[in-house]
Amino acid sequence: MTPLLEVRDLRVSFPVGEGRTIHPVDGVSFALERGRTLALVGESGCGKSLTGLALLRLVPMPGRVEPSSVIRLDGEELMTFDEEAMRAVRGGRIGMVFQDPMTSLNPVLTIGDQIAEAVRAHRKVSKSEALARAESLLAEVGIADPARRLGEYPHQLSGGMRQRVMIAIALAAEPEILIADEPTTALDVTVQAQILELLDRLRTQRGMAVLLITHDLGVVAGRADDMCVMYAGQIVERASTRQVFEAPAHPYTRGLFGSVPTITGPRERLTPIAGSVPPPTAWPTGCRFAPRCPERFARCVTMPSLRRAGPGHESRCWLTGDEP
Amino acid sequence: MSDRARTLFDAVWKRPSGRAGLLALASLALLALIGPFMLPDPTMQGDLLTQSLLPPGAGHLLGTDQLSRDVLSRVVNGLRLSLVIGLTAAILAVVFGAAVGLVAGARPGVVDALLMRTVDALLAIPRLFILLLVLAVWDRVPLPALVLLLALTGWYGTSRLVRAETVRLRHEDFVRAAEALGAGRLRIALHHILPNVAAPILVAGTLGVGDVILLEAGLTYLGLGIRPPTPSLGGMVLDSRAVFATAPWTSIFPGLVIVLTVLSVNLVGDALREALDPRSA
Numbered sequence: 037m038t039p040l041l042e043v044r045d046l047r048v049s050f051p052v053g054e055g056r057t058i059h060p061v062d063g064v065s066f067a068l069e070r071g072r073t074l075a076l077v078g079e080s081g082c083g084k085s086l087t088g089l090a091l092l093r094l095v096p097m098p099g100r101v102e103p104s105s106v107i108r109l110d111g112e113e114l115m116t117f118d119e120e121a122m123r124a125v126r127g128g129r130i131g132m133v134f135q136d137p138m139t140s141l142n143p144v145l146t147i148g149d150q151i152a153e154a155v156r157a158h159r160k161v162s163k164s165e166a167l168a169r170a171e172s173l174l175a176e177v178g179i180a181d182p183a184r185r186l187g188e189y190p191h192q193l194s195g196g197m198r199q200r201v202m203i204a205i206a207l208a209a210e211p212e213i214l215i216a217d218e219p220t221t222a223l224d225v226t227v228q229a230q231i232l233e234l235l236d237r238l239r240t241q242r243g244m245a246v247l248l249i250t251h252d253l254g255v256v257a258g259r260a261d262d263m264c265v266m267y268a269g270q271i272v273e274r275a276s277t278r279q280v281f282e283a284p285a286h287p288y289t290r291g292l293f294g295s296v297p298t299i300t301g302p303r304e305r306l307t308p309i310a311g312s313v314p315p316p317t318a319w320p321t322g323c324r325f326a327p328r329c330p331e332r333f334a335r336c337v338t339m340p341s342l343r344r345a346g347p348g349h350e351s352r353c354w355l356t357g358d359e360p
Numbered sequence: 361m362s363d364r365a366r367t368l369f370d371a372v373w374k375r376p377s378g379r380a381g382l383l384a385l386a387s388l389a390l391l392a393l394i395g396p397f398m399l400p401d402p403t404m405q406g407d408l409l410t411q412s413l414l415p416p417g418a419g420h421l422l423g424t425d426q427l428s429r430d431v432l433s434r435v436v437n438g439l440r441l442s443l444v445i446g447l448t449a450a451i452l453a454v455v456f457g458a459a460v461g462l463v464a465g466a467r468p469g470v471v472d473a474l475l476m477r478t479v480d481a482l483l484a485i486p487r488l489f490i491l492l493l494v495l496a497v498w499d500r501v502p503l504p505a506l507v508l509l510l511a512l513t514g515w516y517g518t519s520r521l522v523r524a525e526t527v528r529l530r531h532e533d534f535v536r537a538a539e540a541l542g543a544g545r546l547r548i549a550l551h552h553i554l555p556n557v558a559a560p561i562l563v564a565g566t567l568g569v570g571d572v573i574l575l576e577a578g579l580t581y582l583g584l585g586i587r588p589p590t591p592s593l594g595g596m597v598l599d600s601r602a603v604f605a606t607a608p609w610t611s612i613f614p615g616l617v618i619v620l621t622v623l624s625v626n627l628v629g630d631a632l633r634e635a636l637d638p639r640s641a
Contacts, residue, residue, distance in 0.1 A: 126540055127541030134540075140533040142538075
């Protein structure tokens with residue numbers, strides 16, 4: 037069976053002057069199956085958010101998705117779509133929830149207006165039908181008294197409620213895929229769990245696929261079926277979430293786990309990863325993690341490809357697997 | 361939208377200058393609206409020998425002019441015309457300016473550069489100079505044409521304002537969110553950006569009304585705007601030049617009404633600007 041969304045060798049380029057270009061997303065491949073959640077994990081600047089935007093071909097100017105990239109939605113090649121056809125995909129087949137619900141809603145339009153607009157963007161219905169649909173969507177995302185909320189403005193809602201509204205907007209046209217870009221980062225911890233719960237519930241109820249973009253391993257645990265760890269524009273480790281949590285194969289992934297305090301188990305010093313993510317202009321030619329890697333050796337001056345670490349488990353490290 | 365209008369009104373009303381402006385403007389508008397129905401025909405002439413240049417008194421509250429016409433009636437009718445011209449010209453100017461600004465802001469590159477350089481060039485020519493030039497050539501300009509001329513020379517500032525706001529808003533998260541939901545360029549401009557620039561447009565429009573009224577009065581005073589016998593405030597001041605020393609009421613009252621109207625419009629405009637500017641809150 038073909039996956040719902042298949043991404044192969046996705047590459048985003050930005051001109052940086054003097055005829056040079058950088059590739060903040062550099063050959064990313066993954067597949068998203070119906071009804072499953074795939075997490076894209078990485079530090080800020082690793083290219084995970086840009087990957088999400090690139091799937092909708094919404095890379096900010098002057099950047100662009102390289103034509104050699106393959107983005108296949110249910111067998112259809114999105115790279116060949118014209119702008120008109122892409123607009124139908126955006127929101128219609130792939131919905132998106134952004135990080136900051138404080139700024140992602142238009143401050144001068146009512147909640148009802150904004151949801152109804154999303155409904156009518158992809159469906160020929162009357163204004164009143166769209167508003168009725170907006171009301172049921174608000175109820176679906178767990179907002180009490182939805183009829184009253186329709187007439188309110190974003191500033192009258194709390195952060196958690198706004199994110200629920202954003203989710204309602206993203207769901208308005210019943211997309212097959214929901215891209216959630218750091219959906220809980222701007223929210224209080226208590227609200228975070230509720231929003232993740234909601235996303236999980238909606239995925240099950242609607243049979244949607246969810247692409248969860250996050251830097252937070254705690255968000256991934258127990259929610260995502262599979263995960264891809266990104267570093268410097270590339271996927272460095274890919275496996276089921278359980279496999280990665282049980283036996284992280286890539287030194288970077290291990291470094292991420294070492295940076296997170298645990299509540300259970302003996303008290304240990306955190307072992308943060310030294311240094312920080314280099315900008316795309318300063319990526320080394322070999323393994324991009326090598327300069328920060330505690331396990332680097334001579335071979336790291338050449339770039340490893342994804343190597344087999346186990347069944348369905350790959351890692352971009354020369355120390356992974358038995359092959360030479 | 362009605363909520364916003366309500367809050368905005370309250371914010372203007374809260375300021376003493378805004379309240380004074382609103383009250384004065386409301387009284388003037390009321391006067392202009394119902395006055396003409398209760399007063400004699402402003403073009404009606406009485407007996408020239410006994411009825412001309414009467415000082416303010418019981419029969420004619422503000423006196424009569426040298427053609428024995430009722431000054432109060434002429435002032436009220438002139439005010440009505442001034443308000444109509446000021447409002448229509450300012451609205452037209454704002455609509456045109458907002459349209460140009462939205463297009464320029466939404467289409468960076470050639471379109472933006474072309475439109476904004478044109479505006480720069482137009483801004484370099486004084487408004488009064490263009491108006492004087494056209495009106496000097498175009499004798500007896502009809503009223504709609506005069507309004508259009510005033511509007512077409514008054515939109516440059518608004519277009520730059522709206523363009524700047526549009527450029528800023530284009531990078532806001534909610535615009536990107538709308539794009540990600542499949543909204544097209546036109547939809548984003550009209551539905552998402554325009555309501556967010558409503559505030560500066562409103563301020564520019566309000567202050568524009570005062571400008572237009574003053575300009576129209578000035579042009580008419582120079583004999584280039586509204587022609588007699590249509591009563592106009594500028595025209596009345598012009599007509600009274602010869603008798604100003606002996607019958608000052610013929611020009612003082614229309615002059616006062618011009619000042620009061622422009623002042624109250626500007627007070628409201630300033631209060632609006634203060635109410636809408638987050639930095640002054």
